[in-house]
Every structure is written in structure tokens, then in C-alpha cells.
Amino acid sequence: MTIETAxxxxxxxxxxxxxxxVYIADVERLYLELVEHHCRRYEQPxxxxxxxxxxxxxxxxxxxxxxxxxFAQEEYAPFAxxxxxxxxxxxxxLHTESLARLSxxxxxxxxxxxxxxxxxxxxxxxxALLRDNxxxxxxxxxxxxxxxxxxxxxxxxxxxxxxxxxxxxTSPVEVEDYTxxxxxxxxxxxxxxxxxxxLWHWYRYVVDEAMRGDHVEVAIAELQSAHDDLITGEEAxxxxxxxxxxxxxxxAGFEVQRKxxxxxxxxxxxxxxxxxxxxIAQR
Numbered sequence: 448m449t450i451e452t453a454x455x456x457x458x459x460x461x462x463x464x465x466x467x468x469v470y471i472a473d474v475e476r477l478y479l480e481l482v483e484h485h486c487r488r489y490e491q492p493x494x495x496x497x498x499x500x501x502x503x504x505x506x507x508x509x510x511x512x513x514x515x516x517x518f519a520q521e522e523y524a525p526f527a528x529x530x531x532x533x534x535x536x537x538x539x540x541l542h543t544e545s546l547a548r549l550s551x552x553x554x555x556x557x558x559x560x561x562x563x564x565x566x567x568x569x570x571x572x573x574x575a576l577l578r579d580n581x582x583x584x585x586x587x588x589x590x591x592x593x594x595x596x597x598x599x600x601x602x603x604x605x606x607x608x609x610x611x612x613x614x615x616x617t618s619p620v621e622v623e624d625y626t627x628x629x630x631x632x633x634x635x636x637x638x639x640x641x642x643x644x645x646l647w648h649w650y651r652y653v654v655d656e657a658m659r660g661d662h663v664e665v666a667i668a669e670l671q672s673a674h675d676d677l678i679t680g681e682e683a684x685x686x687x688x689x690x691x692x693x694x695x696x697x698x699a700g701f702e703v704q705r706k707x708x709x710x711x712x713x714x715x716x717x718x719x720x721x722x723x724x725x726x727i728a729q730r
Contacts, residue, residue, distance in 0.1 A: 450672055458667075466662060466665075467657045467662025467664070467666075468644050468662075468665055469652070469656045469720075470588075470683050470719075470720040471560075471588075471636070473709060473720075474559075474709055474721075475504070475559060475587050477585050477586070477722050478557060478559050478586040478722050479504065479508065479511065480584075481722065482512070482555055482557050483555075485584070486512055486515055486554070488554075489515075489554050490514070491515065491516065492509060492512070492514070492515045492516070492559065493515070493516045493551070493555075493689045494512060494516065494517050494518065494553065494554065494555045495517075495519070495549075495555075495556045495576065496517075496519045496527075496555070496558070497520045497556060497557070497558050497560060497565070497569075497608070498558050498560075498561025498562075498565060499519040499520060499561075500526045500529075500530065500531055500561070501526055501529035501533055502521070502529065502530035502533040502539070504557075505517060505534060505539045506534060508536055508539075508557075509537045509538045509539050509554030515523055515659060516540075517538060518539070518540045518542060518553070519534065519539050519540070519541045520541075520543075520546060521541070521542075521543060527541070527543040527625055529661075530543075531543070546572040546573065549576065550595045551574075551579075552577070552578045552581075553581060554575060554578055554580075554581075555577065555582050555583075556573055556583045556585065557584040558573075558583075558585045558586070559587075560586065561585050562585055562590065562692065563589070563685060563686045563687070564682075564683075570692065570695055570701070574699050574727070575673070580726075580727075581726070581727070582724055582725065582726055584722065584723070585692075585722070585723045585725060586721065586723070588686060588720050588723035589686050589688065589692065589719055590642050590687055590720060591645050591646075591648070591649050591717065591718050591719050592645075592713060592715055592718070593641040593642050593644070593645035593646075594691075595641075598634065599648075601617065602615075602617065602690050602691060602694050603690070603694060605698075606698075607619055607621075608612060608623060608695045608698060608730065609621075609622050610685075611625045611626075611631070611635075612640075612678075612679065612680035613678075613679035613681070614631055614679065615633040615635055615638055615639075615687065615691060616632075617634075642686075642687065643677050643679075645716065646673070646676055647673065648717075649716070649717065649719050650669060650673035650676070652669060652717055653669050654669050654673075662709075682702030689721060695727060696723075697728070700728050701727060701728055702726055702729070703723055703725055704726050705723070706721060706722075707721060707724075708720075709721065
């Protein structure tokens with residue numbers, strides 16, 4: 448397959464997902480608007496998209512932000528090659544290595560759909576790249592909240608959030624026990640059972656909605672994602688509860704300024720797609 452064909456296919460599925468997935472088009476529209484809104488504070492803002500995939504959003508950012516320096520990061524080689532081709536004749540500067548090898552500082556950092564693909568601990572690198580008065584716009588498809596009230600209270604006070612092959616560990620002792628003896632607390636196992644059940648309920652809804660609109664390609668893609676996501680520790684897909692992200696943000700030195708939730712207000716089991724406006728926590 449040529450690069451041109453691959454880019455075309457990536458564009459096709461991208462368009463199809465926006466037409467056939469219940470909330471993707473809406474959340475993309477919102478996070479681009481949020482980036483544009485926050486960039487108005489600066490004469491020449493520096494904007495970074497992390498995990499830009501094939502570069503479609505980065506290309507759009509360059510179009511709607513003519514006064515900004517726009518950077519994109521994608522280290523997964525097949526996607527990076529697609530992004531390089533797509534962004535060739537744009538103002539976007541593409542970085543194809545890890546965030547840890549990216550230097551400089553940025554006024555606005557955006558992540559659209561990349562969070563659940565990023566390596567554990569990457570938020571610390573985002574924190575190092577964001578200017579003190581900057582904004583981190585994070586939008587993604589999460590697993591609808593599955594933690595019990597007791598688990599939510601535990602997560603909110605956890606000194607550590609560490610993913611061990613997909614299981615959520617919440618203290619240095621748990622991390623050490625898992626590292627040295629492969630021991631998992633009962634709570635981590637229980638949370639994973641609840642995650643899979645909540646996730647399957649969500650994916651069934653997405654697939655049903657796609658089929659209702661005769662978006663068969665989208666339904667097939669979502670069934671593949673469901674297959675991957677139901678496998679504990681699968682790197683391609685592993686969506687966690689929003690409460691876990693929010694604790695990760697706090698531990699990385701961030702605070703949530705605003706949270707935008709897509710889905711029926713009276714049914715949290717179908718509230719998966721969210722966008723956050725995030726700043727650096729005040730000490």
C-alpha cells in the first residue's frame with residue numbers, strides 16, 4: 448500500500464467515524480473550539496497536539512490558528528509516516544519521537560483521543576512542557592464510571608496510580624508486591640471486572656447506534672475496539688474510568704478547570720466521551 452493510499456484510507460475511516468459514532472464529531476468540534484478560545488490570550492501562542500495520529504486535527508489547528516506556532520507529536524511509526532505526508536505542506540512542525548525527547552514550552556497542549564493509548568506516567572511529561580499559565584485540553588473516550596462509592600473514595604486519596612498490566616494499583620506497597628511477587632489486591636481485580644462490564648454496555652450502545660444509521664464500517668471498527676479493550680492490559684485499547692484520570696491529573700500537578708460530558712444526563716452508564724480543560728495546580 449502506498450502512503451497516498453494509506454492516508455486516504457485513514458481519512459476515510461476518520462470521516463466515517465465522525466458520521467457514525469455517537470459523539471466523536473461533537474467532541475472533536477468542542478476541543479478544537481476550546482483550543483482556539485484559549486489561544487486568544489496570546490499574540491503568538493505555541494500549541495502542541497500530542498498523539499496526533501495521522502495529523503488531521505493538527506492540520507485543522509493550523510488552519511483555524513493562523514497566528515499560532517503549531518506542533519504535533521506522534522511516535523508510532525506508521526501513524527507518524529501518515530502525519531508526515533499529511534502535514535508536508537502545512538505550517539505544522541511534526542515531532543516523531545517520544546514526549547520525553549521534546550523540548551520547549553507550550554501555551555496550549557491538546558490531546559484528542561490519545562490519552563488511553565499513551566504510556567503510563569506521560570502526564571508528568573505534559574506537565575513539564577506546559578507553561579505555568581497554560582491550558583491542557585484533553586478529550587477522549589473513557590470507560591463510563593464503574594467504581595463503587597468505596598472505590599471512588601479510595602482512588603481520590605491514592606498516593607499512586609500505577610497500571611500493572613491493566614490493573615490499577617494505588618500505593619507503593621501494591622506496586623512492590625506486584626513487581627516482586629505478581630500479587631494483586633482484591634480491589635484491583637474487582638475494579639477490572641466492573642470495568643469490563645461497564646465497557647461492554649457502552650460498546651453495545653455505540654455499535655447499535657452505528658447499525659441504526661447503517662454505518663457498518665464503524666460498527667465493525669467498534670467491535671474490534673471492544674475485543675481489544677475487554678482484554679485486561681491490552682496496549683492497543685484500555686479505557687479506564689474518568690475518576691482514575693482525574694486522580695492521575697492531580698498527582699501530576701494539574702487541576703481540572705472544566706469538565707464537559709457527552710451523553711444522556713440521566714444515564715451515567717452511557718457517559719463515556721469527555722473533554723477537560725486543565726491547568727497547573729496552584730500551590
